[in-house]
Amino acid sequence: MASLADIVREFGPAYQDQFKGGILPSHEKALCDIGQCHTEALGGHLYHCEECGHEHYQYHSCRNRACPSCQGEARENWVDARLKDILPCPYFHLVFTVPEELNWVIRSNQKLLLKALMQAAGMSLLKLALDPKLLGGKIGALAILHTWGSTLGYHPHVHCLVPGGAYLKDTRIWQASNDSFFLPVKALSRVFRGMFLEALSGLIPNSEIPVGLYNHDWVVFCKATVQGPEKVIEYLSRYIYRTAISNGRIRKVENGLVTFEYKDYHDGKKKLMTLPGVEFLRRFLQHVLPRGFHRVRYFGLFSPACKAEFRSLQTALWNRSGRLFPEKRARVEKVLVCPRCQSQKLRLVGVFRRGTRAPPRSKPMVLPALTGKNSNAGVHASI
DSSP states (O other): OOOHHHHHHHHHHHHHHHTTTOOOHHHHHHHHHHHHTTSGGGOEEEEEETTTOOEEEEEOOOOOTTOTTSOHHHHHHHHHHHGGGOOSSOEEEEEEEOOGGGHHHHHHTHHHHHHHHHHHHHHHHHHHHTOTTTTOSBOEEEEEEEEEOTTSOEEEEEEEEEESEEEETTTTEEEEOBTTBOSOHHHHHHHHHHHHHHHHHHHSTTOOOOGGGGTSOOOEEEEEOOOSHHHHHHHHHHHHTOOSSOGGGEEEEETTEEEEEEEETTTTEEEEEEEEHHHHHHHHHTTSOOTTOOSEEEEETTSGGGHHHHHHHHHHHHHHHTOOOOOOOOOOOOOOOOTTTOOSOEEEEEEEOTTSOOOOTTSOOOOOOOOSGGGGGOOOOBO
């Protein structure tokens, strides 16, 4: 089955020719990295099977955050790190979306306006939660930026995960929310709208903002998430380490066309879309964020400035709950299996650096002598 890397290698040169001189540096890097991912261009490891003598090359990954093949390890590490930040309470998932009339101006000013979008989403939550008629205290919010729709169109929106409650600092009380209701979304959408449009007019003074954007409510969605500390973290990690398209959605690449699966949200059914290869890359690359841009941000109790306050609250809530704090997950060690004989007797015999060529398979290989208990450790050698 074709992968995104295959598409980049096949249509990347044509894309670069068509948009010569107008490709952003972050897009150039994504094309270069993904095209070389898991190839000898990035170097790799050479293993020898002691069972059947097969030589197995394992090439390095590109680690580009836009590459769908390189997110697994980062996702696992993030889950382990965030597990210590869980509170024993219900959680809510919110989505903040801007009207499509603003898509063009955001796409043309990504660094400024995507940051403003995330800031407006996070701060509108904090502001409304402080209302004494609602929660009346400080909440925590984790915000994740997405810019794509199911068909790879430009659709900037922010996913937020918030614990169901607020900390009342004056009385040192945790004010829990209703298990099925967090904040009124209509009021929240108006606060969000006001904050973002104010930021937009300040950052891009000459932008033409349609008058209608001030007169109708923007879309804010809220629902209770799956419950349980581990489930909440796993649920959130799927949003953080998701790229614009996964390799599993790519169905075929032939005759200059790419066919991929998407979900039609009008009827909830999965369908297929076919695009010319260059157009597919154009759609994909518009979701590659500027270098150094952080697509995950922390607000309120989750911000680094509130770390001591959060730890104190977290300890008190877990003690009061009578439940055990979730333990660190047991990580399953990956075992290399020989692709020829399926044995687990692969031994590392060499490492070749980025930019060097792997030895040809026909070249005879001299293995280091096996000695003692450490014989399976292998010898690291530049090839």
